[in-house]
Amino acid sequence: MLSKIHKLETVAKELDPCVEKRQIWAKQVIKHSEEFMETLNTDKSKAFNKTEHNGNQLLYSLIKEEPTPMENLLELFRHNVERNGLVESHGGHMAYVNSGGLYPSSLADYLSDVVNPYSAMFHDSPGSVRIENMVLKWIAACFGYPDSFAGNLTSGGSASTVLALAAARDSRNIKARDFNKCVVYTTTLSHYCAEKALNTIGMREVVRRTIAVDSNYKMDVDILRETVKKDIEAGLIPFVVYTTAGTTDLGSVDPLETIAGISREFNIWMHVDACYGGFFILSEEATHLFKGIEKSDSFCVDPHKSLFIPYGCGAVLVKEGSKLAYSNALNRPAFYLEDSFKDECQDEPSPCNLSFELSRHFRGLRVWMPLKLFGIRPFRSALGEKILLARYFYDRLSETDGFQLGPYPELSVVVFRFIKCPCDTETFNKELLEQLMKDGRIALASTRINGVYYLRICILCFRTHLKEMDLLIKLISVNVKKMLKAISVKPWEQQEQYVRG
Known part of the structure; x- marks a missing residue:
């Protein structure tokens, strides 16, 4: 029995790695997380990433008896988790009620x-x-x-x-x-x-x-x-x-x-x-x-x-x-x-x-x-900022012809829809949402108020600032104009454009 215990102990001790291995892993994870956070501030960064694989690469990396190197695990995480779907910590994430994920909390965890x-x-x-x-x-x-x-x-x-x-x-x-x-x-x-x-x-x-x-x-x-x-x-x-x-x-x-x-x-x-x-x-x-x-x-x-x-x-x-x-x-x-x-x-x-x-x-x-x-002060400021950003967006969109908005925001939620379209309003707004999500820089959602379909934003991430609101307003305007132009083109004109293309 003692011989078996010693043998098992030798393998079991792999669960308690030495300081050198711990430091290597820690450096790899910190480097990876820092790269992720830095990309959140770039113009090409997206709040929503739609992939064809939907994270199924994970299915081909099964849990086995033998270990997998940390660098391989981080690559799997990068492509299948953090770059797939909604990026909760992104300032452009305004779908649902998100969680920004304060960095000190990760250190606390x-x-x-x-x-x-x-x-x-x-x-x-x-x-x-x-x-x-x-x-x-x-x-x-x-x-x-x-x-x-x-x-x-x-x-x-x-x-x-x-x-x-x-x-x-x-x-x-x-x-x-x-x-x-x-x-x-x-x-x-x-x-x-x-x-x-x-x-x-x-x-x-x-x-x-x-x-x-x-x-x-x-x-x-x-x-x-x-x-x-x-x-x-x-x-x-x-x-x-x-x-x-x-x-x-x-x-x-x-x-x-x-x-x-x-x-x-x-x-x-x-x-x-x-x-x-x-x-x-x-x-x-x-x-x-x-x-x-x-x-x-x-x-x-x-x-x-x-x-x-x-x-x-x-x-x-x-x-x-x-x-x-x-x-x-x-x-x-x-x-x-x-x-x-x-x-x-x-x-x-x-x-x-x-x-x-x-x-x-x-x-x-x-x-x-x-x-x-x-301290409490930056939390107060961030929360006040989110309310004012919602009201800023509401005011800007209400000045734009063709939009119907819900109630003036008490907190940080705004619902809106485009109503001056020569087709079914709900279909148009669903398509508008789809186009915005394809772009991915800002993520939105939808809801229904008294049965009526609306687009909805919830401004809650601490990384969301005026820049993101101006970008959203621009994306909405550009996509509405593009969609209206596409609807106004007659079928034979669409065919002619296709042939020329």
Whole structure:
């Protein structure tokens, strides 16, 4: 047996490379990442790369018994991942709600992965738990939550919403027999993670009311009030009002102050989805929009959106922290954790007691390090800049003949479409989007407002500046003119041009 152990140990030690090999690999990776970041600032750089292979080169590089050199792996990564599809860290990426990926966060993740602290429990890693709790306390202060709150850094908005709605369920002592009587109030602009979260926590049977939005695309509070009254009269249980501070489609913010009053009046849990828009509260251009969020029962906000942190970091905060703790409490002791639990610190709650996660990534460092390195001021400026860039784009396009725009941007989302075309408007705008994505320097998306097809931009990357907005305006103008010219050419003229070509 000893002979076999020694033999296995010799091979197993390859997993713990020497300092020389570590340094070689580190230099190769850093050189590669620096080249990538430098190309983001070039004029030929693209926010969207469409390839025919769609990353299938990876399929021909199977995981085998023998090792593969680092340089080969980096080349596979370059061609199949970073140069294929959307480039999230590119200043021209305005599709969906992106994550810019602050560089200090990558350094924080490197440290987190090398040291690999067990950040779930205070006993095992008090420093990492303190950092996560410091980040959560800072977030709570930004949104006006009291010291009695409890929170958790999650993988993102979906996990955060599961925790918030589970806490709402348990705080009301709602049992399975009551699920079909409970009512959740959303709007047509609410994020679909709410639907998924209800299913995940076993409440698929709840009654789901879609409250209409007003002319500003915010939850209509008068309709909400009347709907709640009718549900009570019908013997139903008004359960959760799911509000949004920054809708994905339009960036609109629901009237939080008024909804908070209705929620208190009828004893309904008020949750705020601030995943995209939440940290705009730091900018003077948007602070007033969030009045009333401090009166909510819970809210979710994603550092990996409006705080520019890389993907994989959301946050949920519950005003009465004991409710989040109760919802995630152990019903029986875990005997192998007896030593860890006996050293619990009252002032530093362990993340594992406030979430369904046990083993988890140390997410706090990727938020804490950039905030400490940069200070808050550049974050405030960047967020204010994004709002003003959205309004700049809106104003410029509204001055251009033929465009119809959605509501004036409260945050950093703008929707628009070209309507003066001699063909089907939706078809024309779909083609316009396709042409812009073929160019690839700016990436956009589409959405539907009241069933109508619009092009949509969300300005959120910290690398997006005035240069990118002017380029987008130019690309839109050039492509619209080109498309209109192509439509105006008669079929025989197209054939004649083809023959001459």
